[in-house]
Amino acid sequence: MPYLDHAATTPMRPEVWEAMAPFAHELFGNASGAHRYARQAKNAYEEARERAAAVLGCGAREIVFTSGGTEADNLAIKGRALREGRGGIVISQVEHEAVIEAAEFCERLGSPVYAVAVDPQGRVDPTQVSAHVNDDTAVVSVMAANNETGVIQPVREIVDAVAGRAPVHTDAVQAFNSTDVNVEALGVDMLSLSAHKFGGPKGVGLLYVRDGLSLEAVIHGGGQELGRRSGTSNVMGAVGMVVAMELAAADRTGFQRRVGEARDRFVQGLAGVATPTIEKVDVLASHAHLRFPGVRNESLLIRLDRDGLAVSVGSACASGAATVSHVLTAMGVAPEAARESLRFSFGWTNQAEDGDEAARVVLAALDR
Numbered sequence: 494m495p496y497l498d499h500a501a502t503t504p505m506r507p508e509v510w511e512a513m514a515p516f517a518h519e520l521f522g523n524a525s526g527a528h529r530y531a532r533q534a535k536n537a538y539e540e541a542r543e544r545a546a547a548v549l550g551c552g553a554r555e556i557v558f559t560s561g562g563t564e565a566d567n568l569a570i571k572g573r574a575l576r577e578g579r580g581g582i583v584i585s586q587v588e589h590e591a592v593i594e595a596a597e598f599c600e601r602l603g604s605p606v607y608a609v610a611v612d613p614q615g616r617v618d619p620t621q622v623s624a625h626v627n628d629d630t631a632v633v634s635v636m637a638a639n640n641e642t643g644v645i646q647p648v649r650e651i652v653d654a655v656a657g658r659a660p661v662h663t664d665a666v667q668a669f670n671s672t673d674v675n676v677e678a679l680g681v682d683m684l685s686l687s688a689h690k691f692g693g694p695k696g697v698g699l700l701y702v703r704d705g706l707s708l709e710a711v712i713h714g715g716g717q718e719l720g721r722r723s724g725t726s727n728v729m730g731a732v733g734m735v736v737a738m739e740l741a742a743a744d745r746t747g748f749q750r751r752v753g754e755a756r757d758r759f760v761q762g763l764a765g766v767a768t769p770t771i772e773k774v775d776v777l778a779s780h781a782h783l784r785f786p787g788v789r790n791e792s793l794l795i796r797l798d799r800d801g802l803a804v805s806v807g808s809a810c811a812s813g814a815a816t817v818s819h820v821l822t823a824m825g826v827a828p829e830a831a832r833e834s835l836r837f838s839f840g841w842t843n844q845a846e847d848g849d850e851a852a853r854v855v856l857a858a859l860d861r
Contacts, residue, residue, distance in 0.1 A: 494801035494854070495755075495847035499690075499779060499840025500640055500667060501805055505733075506692035506841070512736045513694065516729035524726040525715060534728045541731040548738045549684070549701055550675040557700045557718045558731050562666040562687030564712075565700035566591035566634075568722060569662040569683045571599060572708030573632035579603040580631025585617045585646070586610055586823035589664055592634050593819075604631070614774045615644040615824045623654035630659040637668035637679075641820045641836055642771050643780025645672065652680035660706055666690050666698075670741055670840065671749050671778045682706050686738075688730065692841050693737030697730030744841070752839045753778035755848035759837065762852025766859055770826070770834060781837040788859065790835050796858040802851060805836050 496504070516537070522530030524538045539553070546553045559565045570592060574580050582596045586608045593608075600606040607625045611617050617635055626633060633655055638645045645668070652661050660682035665674050670691050676684055683706070687698040702708060702721070714723030741748070760769060760781050767783040785793060790806050797804055806818070821831040839847070 495839075495843055495851045496803055497837045497839060497843075497847075497851055498803040498805050499842075500643075500836060500838035502689045502695065503692050503840050504842055505689075505694060506737055506740055508740060509693055509733045509736045513729045513733040516732060520728070522728075524728055525717065534726070538726050538728045538731055541728075541735040544735040545699060545731075545738060548735070548742050550677050551701055552704060554719065555701055555704055557702055557721050558727065558734075559698045559700055559722060560696055560724075560727070561698040562589070562664065562685050562690070563591040563698075564722075565685035565687070565698045566662075566664055567595045568700050568708060568711055569685060569702075570595035570632060570634060571711045572721070573660060573662075573683075573706075574599040574602075574604045575709035575711075576707050577629075577631035581605040581607070581627065581629045583607050583609065583622060583625050583630055583633045583659070585622075585635045587615055587617075587639055587641075587644075587820045588634060588636055589640055589666070592636070592664060596634075605629070609635075611823050613825050614771055615639060615642050615820065616774050617646055617651070619647055619650040619654040622651050623656075626655055626658050628658075632662055632683075633659050634662040634664070637663045637665040637674070637684075638672065638777050639820060640667045641818060642782045642824075643667070643777035643838075644771055645775040645777060648679050648681065660703070667777065667779075669738075671745060671752065673745065676701055676703075686734075688734035688737055691737050691741040694730050694733040697727050697734045699734070741841070748841065749778045751845060752841075752843055754845040755839050755843045756781050756837075758845060758848030759839075759852050760848075762849060763855060766856065770821070770824075779839045781839075782834060783837065784830055784834045785859065786833060788833055790832055793855075793858060794835060796861065797855065800854050800858060802854045802858075805838075806834075 522534035524535040543553045662683035682703040684701040689695040770782040817831040
């Protein structure tokens with residue numbers, strides 16, 4: 494049965510585990526030590542940093558390894574707001590919970606926060622973002638692509654509109670698979686990634702921080718990552734992450750073609766029973782967000798799960814929530830319509846024919 498919840502997490506690529514395996518036994522040293530075991534680990538860790546930087550088009554010292562996208566987002570938002578004396582934060586209304594809640598935390602400490610509205614297709618207007626940037630703004634954060642709908646945001650245009658008046662951060666966790674994530678091309682000052690979204694291991698991510706941009710550490714202790722993020726270096730995770738990054742970057746064209754065809758065939762197979770939430774803007778090749786009029790999403794999700802088809806209501810971080818998705822609410826989707834919507838997300842394991850098979854499974858579930 495095709496797996497259609499890649500936006501929540503992906504299976505690990507075999508090459509990733511092969512690269513990681515030696516660090517469970519032979520190369521188990523703590524990278525912060527001084528003996529040969531530590532040096533072996535340190536060398537592998539710094540090589541991973543250099544390779545990650547090469548994929549993103551930046552310098553190795555601009556890479557901060559974290560425990561995942563959530564920590565990277567928190568470091569970007571809190572680190573800038575606290576460094577700037579509780580400076581202001583500008584985000585969009587459709588950001589991941591990690592960005593929204595980090596901003597809300599800073600707001601409780603005194604940072605002014607402004608959440609920019611989106612249009613009915615879920616896109617942010619760069620001029621609206623720019624309009625809320627002032628001399629006290631510590632950071633602007635707009636995701637590269639939405640984790641629920643797959644809508645691609647105009648990050649480069651936002652950077653140009655802000656025009657250097659504040660550093661710009663983007664959560665590129667969902668975008669990395671199928672869009673060219675190069676920090677110079679995007680023009681951003683910070684960028685978050687999470688390895689398990691593109692075939693890497695869980696529990697590791699990174700934050701790109703442009704050279705010269707200072708952050709207040711939010712995890713304190715041993716002073717690792719040049720004092721920006723303390724904690725024992727996750728050497729195995731970093732090694733696995735960079736292999737997954739390289740594989741995903743090398744396969745982007747194939748990914749877009751293969752996965753995009755699977756998604757399109759799936760949507761076409763459900764024509765007449767499902768309505769796409771997004772129709773007029775660019776969406777990631779991996780995402781299909783559909784409404785099934787008259788069918789509660791939880792009921793359909795349960796039936797599909799019984800049939801072996803994994804899908805989701807929305808963000809994996811809020812899958813147990815009883816409330817309607819904040820993303821759909823921001824887009825102006827009525828609560829009842831939101832409760833009839835599901836996210837189907839394709840990924841590196843899918844082939845074009847998986848779209849046909851998945852559509853047949855959904856149609857059968859709807860008939861029942």
